[in-house]
Amino acid sequence: MNADAAENQSRPPDGMAEAARKEEDRRYRWRTEGELSVVRFVGQIGILGWIIVAPTLLGLFVGRWLDNTFGTGIFWSAALLVVGVMLGFWSGWRWMNRQ
Amino acid sequence: MRLLITTPTSVVVDQRDVVAIRAEDESGSFGVLQGHADFLTALTVSVVSWHGAAPVQQFCAVRRGVLSVSAGNEVAIATRAAIVSDDLAQLERVILAQFREDLEAERTARTESLRLQMQAIRQIVRYLRPERQGIFGAG
Numbered sequence: 001m002n003a004d005a006a007e008n009q010s011r012p013p014d015g016m017a018e019a020a021r022k023e024e025d026r027r028y029r030w031r032t033e034g035e036l037s038v039v040r041f042v043g044q045i046g047i048l049g050w051i052i053v054a055p056t057l058l059g060l061f062v063g064r065w066l067d068n069t070f071g072t073g074i075f076w077s078a079a080l081l082v083v084g085v086m087l088g089f090w091s092g093w094r095w096m097n098r099q
Numbered sequence: 100m101r102l103l104i105t106t107p108t109s110v111v112v113d114q115r116d117v118v119a120i121r122a123e124d125e126s127g128s129f130g131v132l133q134g135h136a137d138f139l140t141a142l143t144v145s146v147v148s149w150h151g152a153a154p155v156q157q158f159c160a161v162r163r164g165v166l167s168v169s170a171g172n173e174v175a176i177a178t179r180a181a182i183v184s185d186d187l188a189q190l191e192r193v194i195l196a197q198f199r200e201d202l203e204a205e206r207t208a209r210t211e212s213l214r215l216q217m218q219a220i221r222q223i224v225r226y227l228r229p230e231r232q233g234i235f236g237a238g
Contacts, residue, residue, distance in 0.1 A: 012162075012198045014144050016180070020160050020190040023146040027187060 051095055052088035059084025100133050102149055103175045104159055104183075111181040112159060120149040120174055122166055131174055138168040146190065147176065159183045160194055 011017055063077035070076070102120060104112040120131045123145035131138070142164045150156050164178025182197055184190040 011195065014162060016144055016160050016162055016182075017191045017194045017198075019143075019145045020158075020187070020194055023148075023158070024187045024191070 048092055048095065051092045052085075055088040055091070056081065056084040059087070100131075101173045103173070104147070104161070104181050105175070105177050106179065106181050111183055114149075114151065116151045117149050117174070118151060120147065122147045122176070124166075131168055134171040135168045136171070138166075140166050142166050142176065142178065146187070148187075155185065156187075157183070157185045158187050158190055160190055 059080035059082075060077060063074075063080035066072070066076035066080075067074060100115075100117045100120075102112055102114045102117040103110070118133070121128060122131070122142055123129070124140045124142050142161055144162055145160075147159045147161055148156055160182045161176065161178040162180040164176050164181075166174065166176045168174050182190070182194050184193050
C-alpha cells in the first residue's frame with residue numbers, strides 16, 4: 001500500500017475534515033476580499049457591455065462599407081452583424097469565466 | 100438563546116447566552132437569531148458556528164444532523180458526531196486526530212473481542228474433550 005492510500009484511509013470518509021477546510025477558506029476569502037464594491041460591480045457591467053457591443057458595431061460598420069462598395073443591399077451588413085454578435089457574446093462569456 | 104448540540108452518547112454544547120448561529124443544510128448556509136420562527140431542517144456534513152454576547156466565534160463540525168428551532172430561543176442540534184473548536188484553523192487537524200484515535204480504538208476493540216472469542220472457544224473445546232470426566236460422572 002502506498003503512502004497516499006494510507007493517508008486516504010486515515011481521513012474521515014464523509015468529508016468532515018474537508019467541510020472544516022471549506023469553511024475556513026470561505027472565512028479567509030471574506031476577510032481578505034470582502035464584498036465586491038459597487039463601483040467595481042458597475043465597472044464590470046460596463047466592461048461586459050462593451051465587450052458584447054463593440055464587435056457587433058464593428059461588424060455592422062464593416063458590412064455597411066462592403067455593401068456600399070459592392071452594392072449588395074444588406075447582405076454583408078446582416079452577415080457581419082450576426083458574426084459580430086456571436087463574437088461579442090463568445091468573448092463576453094470567456095471574460096465572465098475568467099473573472 | 101440556548102444552543103444545544105448532542106450526539107447519541109453525549110451533550111457536546113449547552114450554551115445559554117448565544118446571540119447568532121450559522122449552519123448549513125442542502126439549500127446552503129443560513130443564520131438563526133433570537134425570535135426565529137419554529138424551524139426544522141437536516142444539516143449536511145458541515146461546520147456550525149455561533150457566538151455569544153462577546154463576539155468570539157466558536158465552531159463545531161457536525162456529521163449531518165437535525166437542527167430544530169423552538170419557541171424562538173432554543174436551537175437544538177442532534178448529530179452523529181460533533182467536534183468543537185474555537186479556532187477554525189485548528190478544526191481540521193482536530194477532526195483528523197479524533198478520527199485516527201477512533202480508528203485506533205476500534206481496531207484495538209476488535210482484536211480484543213476476537214481474542215476473547217478464541218479463548219472462550221478454546222475453553223469450550225477443552226471442556227468437551229472426551230477423556231475428561233463429564234459433569235455428571237462422579238469420578
